Amino acid sequence: MAEKTEKKISSIPAMSPAFDCLAVTNVQVFPFKEGANLGHMKGLASIVLNDQIQIRGLRVMDGENGMFVGYPIDTYYKGEDYRTVCLPITRQLREHIENCVLEKYQAAVA
Numbered sequence: 001m002a003e004k005t006e007k008k009i010s011s012i013p014a015m016s017p018a019f020d021c022l023a024v025t026n027v028q029v030f031p032f033k034e035g036a037n038l039g040h041m042k043g044l045a046s047i048v049l050n051d052q053i054q055i056r057g058l059r060v061m062d063g064e065n066g067m068f069v070g071y072p073i074d075t076y077y078k079g080e081d082y083r084t085v086c087l088p089i090t091r092q093l094r095e096h097i098e099n100c101v102l103e104k105y106q107a108a109v110a
Contacts, residue, residue, distance in 0.1 A: 022049040022050050023049065023096070024047050024048070025049065025051045026051075027045060027046075027047050027100050027104040028046045029043055029044075029108050030045065031109050040061050042060045043059075043060040045058040045059075047101065055086055057071075058070065058097075059071075069098045072086060
């Protein structure tokens with residue numbers, strides 16, 4: 001049985017070079033008006049990756065170390081911590097998304 005599993009795994013085609021890093025092809029940012037009850041959240045954003053998939057509910061946050069992007073969380077999760085619905089696996093993609101969203105945010109509030 002273990003041999004069959006190994007054969008299935010080895011027969012999976014390698015990822016094509018076109019998908020090594022997803023590109024942000026569209027960004028929409030919705031900055032909040034300043035208010036005391038908003039805390040560290042400065043706005044919301046939606047992105048589109050490779051004109052193929054949309055991610056909504058990104059949060060533009062102002063933390064102790066500067067601005068960053070928070071990813072959508074599962075509001076129905078009943079644990080002590082937050083559970084992220086989607087997030088980039090690689091540092092390269094995380095930095096790419098963060099740069100695109102924060103640039104658009106800065107342009108929107110200027």
